[in-house]
Amino acid sequence: MSSTLAIQAPRSGISRLIPRTAEQWLVFSCLVFPTLALLIFFVFPLTTIFWQSFTLLDGSFGLDNYAAIPDTPGLIQAGINSLAISISTTVVCIVLGFAIAYALERTRIPGKSAVRVGLLLPLLAPSLVQGLGLLFILGRNGLIYRWTGIEQDIYGFWGLLLSDIFYALPQAVMIIQATLRNADMRYYDAATVMGANPAQQFFHITLPNCKFGVLSAAFVVFTITITDFGNAAVIAGNYRVLATEIFNQVSGQQNFGMGSVVGIILLTPALISVYIERVARQKQFGVASENQIPLQPGRARLRDTVFGAVTYLTVFCIVAIIAVVIFASFVKLWPYNMTLTLANFNVNISSGYAPIWTTLYVSILAAVFGVFLLFCLAYGSRYIQGPVAKAIYLLAVLPVGVPGLVLGISYIFAFNDPSTPLYWLYGTAILIALCNFYHYHTQGFLTMATGMRSVPQALEEAVSCLGGGSRRVLTDAILPFIAPTVLAVFFFLFMRSMVTLSAVIFLVTPQLNIAAVSVMHLNEAGFVSQAAAFSTIIILVVSVAMLLMRALVHHFRPNLAQGVM
Missing domain, CATH: 1.10.3720.10 (MetI-like)
Structure with missing residues (x-):
């Protein structure tokens, strides 16, 4: 792995970022593609919302929108x-x-x-x-x-x-x-x-x-x-x-x-x-x-009664x-009519079960895209340092401060314009999935980066000393070790995409709706039992996903421990 680590070698100027070996090209690619995606699907949309705030109803530009706030x-x-x-x-x-x-x-x-x-x-x-x-x-x-x-x-x-x-x-x-x-x-x-x-x-x-x-x-x-x-x-x-x-x-x-x-x-x-x-x-x-001794609480009847009641x-x-x-x-x-029935699950309004299937599809897309991009970004960040590393880290954690509504409306300005090259994404499940992913990008990145830092350096060096290149280090050392983290990030993105509303409320169309928005529309239309049925389905799907995540994570951790031993 020494050739890959050479990307950290002190070189002046832009030459520090120029890859010279296959290992360095791997690290370089893992940094460039996720960073470029962040610029396109996060930074660019946010710049459009700032620009749009200066755009007036007649198409001209000025500060009238801000001046109208007091009025x-x-x-x-x-x-x-x-x-x-x-x-x-x-x-x-x-x-x-x-x-x-x-x-x-x-x-x-x-x-x-x-x-x-x-x-x-x-x-x-x-x-x-x-x-x-x-x-x-x-x-x-x-x-x-x-x-x-x-x-x-x-x-x-x-x-x-x-x-x-x-x-x-x-x-x-x-x-x-x-x-x-x-x-x-x-x-x-x-x-x-x-x-x-x-x-x-x-x-x-x-x-x-x-x-x-x-x-x-x-x-x-x-x-x-x-x-x-x-x-x-x-x-x-x-x-x-x-x-x-x-x-x-x-x-x-x-x-x-x-x-x-x-x-x-x-x-x-x-x-x-x-x-x-x-x-x-x-x-x-x-x-x-690091050497702390965990606190073991003793019995105290009054304390336990009061805190237990609350x-x-x-x-x-x-x-x-x-x-x-x-x-x-x-x-x-x-x-x-409080008679029990299953009729509410036979939804014949609001496109039937199409929003549920769309939400599943969008959530899987967000999880797959997210895990791949986050893994690449965390892997590439592991082998760089200095101002570039700090800039990439800042960009990766910045989405946590952007409300879902703001990100969603910025996607309208950025991608609902026929003159933009990515206009074809508007109105598709892919764009909703990307919006969901970047809404929760920070949490996923921090989790993935923490898992990547936990990989023992000695394990990588052992694979490298046995003649394995960067590909073998990646497949034989890093991936098996952080498999539980990858699974956790995948299911986190899936579950949050299943329940999110604010980030996608502006991106749904009559032909492409999602479950959370359907719950809101059904409730507004007075179909409260059907809204409850949609909510129950969402809760069931997310609960199953959480149980599956726990089972898989517990399955991989013992196997990992045996492999390390």
Whole structure:
């Protein structure tokens, strides 16, 4: 592998990037093609949305769209509403998420595995399913009204707040839980010897050690909430937010210039929050010790009872929301005729099952394209360093700060123009798959790069010393070692493509629709049972994919361990 590593040799200027051997050509190709794809399908579309924001209705250019912001009361109010709902959701998710994460890591409550499964449920469905489930429970014709006669007005701020909390909470719990898991038992032992009681240990050790993890979780929740479209489209009612304002400007009023301005407004806080989140995460990882002793919680009846009650109640609400959507899919006519039936799955509207098959096809395409490009980029990045490596890394992680709505609308400007060479992609499943992939590019790249860095250098050198070139190193050392990571990235991209809505809402056509958008349209048309049936199918497919991923990953890891031994 020495000839491949020669690409790191210190040479001046552009000559450092010029390949001279077959191994270097492999690394060079693995860097160029994914980077070129990033420029075409991410950077180029984003430049068009900036350009479009200066384009006026008459086709001229100027700052009138930006100048019109103060004179657009609806837009200003949507921005205020977005900040209000995002900040409120963040506060609740951090407090509640910390309590649940603490219960999972620092208490001895029973049923932790069931709690973790319950927390995963919101990730298995489109975001709008939370709003749909709340309508089934708390809406004007919901279960609570039919059981008690008490009418609830769930539309607006409070309904959107609840749906966003249950949608974003699992991610907050996972981040804080990982932070709490990094605790070192020795600090607590020392504090106990010094006479510190549990309350003092909590405030002087636990909270300071996980502050960056909590901050990271806060900005993740804020970003998810301020950019979410699904819940707002279902349950916000007249409570306008920036995400729905973009949709109204583009789809309702055909005002692409103002829609672009709103997209840039939405992009700004998302990028800032992502930057702060990444800094917080790096600082949190920096305080972890490689030789730490895991903390083993002891029994404390009062503590376990309080945290267990909060955890079980929250998970019960999450499960109830998803369960009522599944139940409604088997009801003949919600909520007037509760007779159980399978008729809702015999969909004869909204193109029948075509959106489901299209979504499967798009998700597979996104996963296949994604795994190939991400593997190449991570492999090539392994053998370069310096400014070029930093530039490629920055480009690879930048998509995480771009909301799905903004990326989707940028694809309209970039590819719905007959004068562009890639116009033939518009209206195809390939373009939707690419949009889905680049929407989640950062998470996939970081996972793949982490797996690539875990490959032992000695393993590569052993293959190289036995006469194997770069191809044998790749096939005999690297690929077998990171097979679980490749599988995890594949299924991650597949599952996220199955449930995403905001990134593709502008790219669907009457001839090419996807399941999540069909759920929204069915609900808007009043076919709530059919919308629930589509949601149930999506949940089932994603659940099967997750179980298959776990089985395959567990299958490859023991084989890998045996091979290394």
